[in-house]
Amino acid sequence: MSDLSGRTAIVVGASRGLGRGIATALAEAGAPVVAVSRTATTFPEPANGSGAIHPEVADAGEATAPxxxxxRHSPEAVVLVAGASPYMRPLQHQTWETFSVNWETDVRIAFHWLREILLTPLxxxxxxxxxxxxxxxxxEGSPLSGGYAGAKATQRFITGxxxxxxxxxxxxxxxxxxxPRFAPQTGVGRPAVAAYAARAGLSVEDFLRHHTPLLTPEIAGASVVELLRAEAATVAPAYVLTGTGLHQLP
Incomplete structure (x- = not known):
């Protein structure tokens, strides 16, 4: 997939944050992008590529959505970014409903989409x-965000x-x-940074100095384009994504 021109990509969770950055970058690279989100969203016309972004309003966690x-779109690439913002509070201040929100949303979305991709198949x-x-x-997981770390680990497992x-x-x-590591410009990253900075007794600015260079939606978009353009035989099962790009995990 070194040339993404004409290769349809579905980006699930494209309305904001990393998902929006990924959808925009794929369109700039020439891919027709189906941008799935729960709310209607507008996107700028790609400046450099030949791709276009087609918004689709859908609940990605519904079993029939994938x-x-x-x-309808017969994609050659699917990027799953959608998920819930975790409730940032210590364990004793969680309820089961707040603790499990990422299991019920993020893991559910990954399960339904991966299952359908295999059944269709792509x-x-x-x-x-x-x-x-x-x-x-x-x-230590993510002690201020309930079941978030465990849900995210499960997403990695079921991808494997x-x-x-x-x-x-x-x-x-x-x-x-x-x-991805901390992305403070996103809806998930911003409250997480504030909560962990407060827990460490640091200002947000001082806390973020330990995590530079910072991950942005634009860096995430460029990294996913790079990943999709790479030869399949060279692609690792998992990568960590930081402000310096993708780094292969063992």
Whole structure:
């Protein structure tokens, strides 16, 4: 997929943050992009590429949504970014409903979409990127965000499960998990940065100095374009994504 021109990509969770950056970058690279979000969103016309962005309003967590969108658009790439913003509070101030929100949203979306991608299946040579979180790599998890770290780790696991099932079925589909570190410009990153800075007794500015260079939606977009353009045989099962780009995980 070194040339993305004319290769339809579905970006799930494209209305804001990293998802918006990824959808915009793919369109600039020439891909026709189906931008899936729960609310109507407008996008600028691509400045340099030949791709266009077609918004689709849908609840990506509904069991029927993947079959409908994949069936109508026949994508060659699917990027799953959608998820819930975790409730930023310590364990004892969570309820089960707030603690489990990322299991009920992020994991549910990944499950339904990966299942449908295997059942359809996507055409040979297709690529699937599941955006998890760097929180899944922390030894202590993410103690101020309930079940978030565990849910994100599960997204990485089931991406690997999907790759195994694709190989067993002889499907030429490449599945990859991308785990972003702090992205303070996003709806998920901003409250997380504020909460962990306060817990450390630091200002947000001082806290972020330990995490530079910072990840932005634009960097995420350029990194996913790079990943989709790479030869499938060179793509690793998982990467961490930072302000310096993608870094392969063992």
């Amino acid at each position: 079959a409908d969108l994949i069936g 055409r040979p040579g297709s690529r699937v990127v599941v955006v998890s979180s760097g929180a899944a790599l922390n030894n 499960y999907a790759q195994g099932e694709a190989r067993a079925a002889g499907l030429d589909i490449t599945f990859t998990a991308v785990l």
